[in-house]
């Protein structure tokens with residue numbers, strides 16, 4: 001592969017540049033004419049569709065329905081919950097004109113839909129019979145990014161889903177927050193093959209307007225943490241200002257208990273970083289729109305017909321097993337060029353069929369993750385391909401788990417903390433629960449509390465900063 005087509009830097013040496021090149025050269029996304037925005041290309045959108053369909057199915061099974069909300073929110077509505085508005089205001093894009101006419105009121109381009117959703121929920125909910133109300137919205141959100149754009153990780157508009165639910169009791173709403181986290185975890189670990197640490201955000205880091213935020217954290221190969229999604233318990237913080245009320249069975253008026261939650265196309269960014277290599281993208285088979293590419297190899301017109309026929313037969317056999325497969329029949333390109341292109345795009349398995357293979361009734365199987373080549377009898381193609389795809393899926397998850405383990409270390413001393421952080425580690429450290437200690441670490445090192453893992457209460461240790469008694473063992477790290 002020529003220098004311009006292939007990745008020109010190694011993942012280990014220049015991670016950031018490597019990432020950008022994979023995004024562009026694997027044709028996942030491109031920069032849009034407006035700064036801060038990106039365009040999703042079909043190969044990237046197909047991954048989003050796979051994530052979306054997996055989550056959508058699980059959400060529907062657990063009683064959620066989809067809806068749609070418009071992108072414009074009047075300022076008076078957005079500012080109704082004060083803390084929420086204060087938190088989001090610096091990032092809001094405003095529409096001030098229609099044509100040449102100045103609008104009477106500024107309209108915000110949705111940074112998130114809590115305010116809009118609640119203004120409608122207050123109309124739709126009358127009694128306990130209307131609850132629980134569990135609606136999910138697949139849309140995009142806009143938050144102005146001042147830092148340099150990083151496709152999928154830092155953009156001013158991003159695709160996501162936002163779920164908004166209302167329940168009649170606090171317990172039920174808190175259960176929903178946990179159930180959603182479990183649904184997310186299943187999709188991310190089992191399909192994107194990325195292991196997670198789940199837990200709570202600290203008071204400082206929680207969603208503005210939430211009572212608390214549950215979160216899922218993953219570690220990237222450069223040692224930085226990536227927040228993979230959040231599920232918020234809103235209590236009655238929005239129900240009260242927006243008057244989301246219902247009559248209970250005794251005809252007494254109550255405020256609803258609420259949750260909101262979301263994951264975005266950030267998950268694609270995580271997938272690229274965790275699994276990709278110096279040849280480009282590596283897709284876990286479960287989210288790959290093409291799982292197997294068949295490259296017929298022929299040097300003369302005489303061979304072409306028979307080899308293509310064999311490739312078509314292989315495709316049919318694999319499709320019968322519900323394997324997503326494509327035969328690359330482009331005559332104008334050499335097999336070597338095709339190999340490189342499909343490797344760059346991260347297709348999990350390649351099958352090569354040449355004249356010698358045809359004569360022996362076999363094919364060559366090449367794994368994207370390990371580059372391992374094996375000969376395979378044609379008759380076994382469907383069963384072996386299916387089991388190899390499972391092995392690749394498992395191998396990617398195991399490797400990612402290894403990275404998480406290797407890059408997480410326990411510290412109880414601040415000097416040690418700083419040394420390990422510079423090595424690109426996630427730090428498990430005791431914390432007293434005081435925001436001053438959290439802020440000191442952030443100011444001095446740039447690390448924050450990524451997640452407070454569930455069941456991590458610990459009062460036996462000393463806070464890594466102030467040495468008073470600890471409350472919990474938390475995960476510190478630098479983040480995206």
Ligand SMILES: [Zn+2]
Pocket residue numbers: 431432433434437463464465466467468
């Ligand atoms: Zn402390």
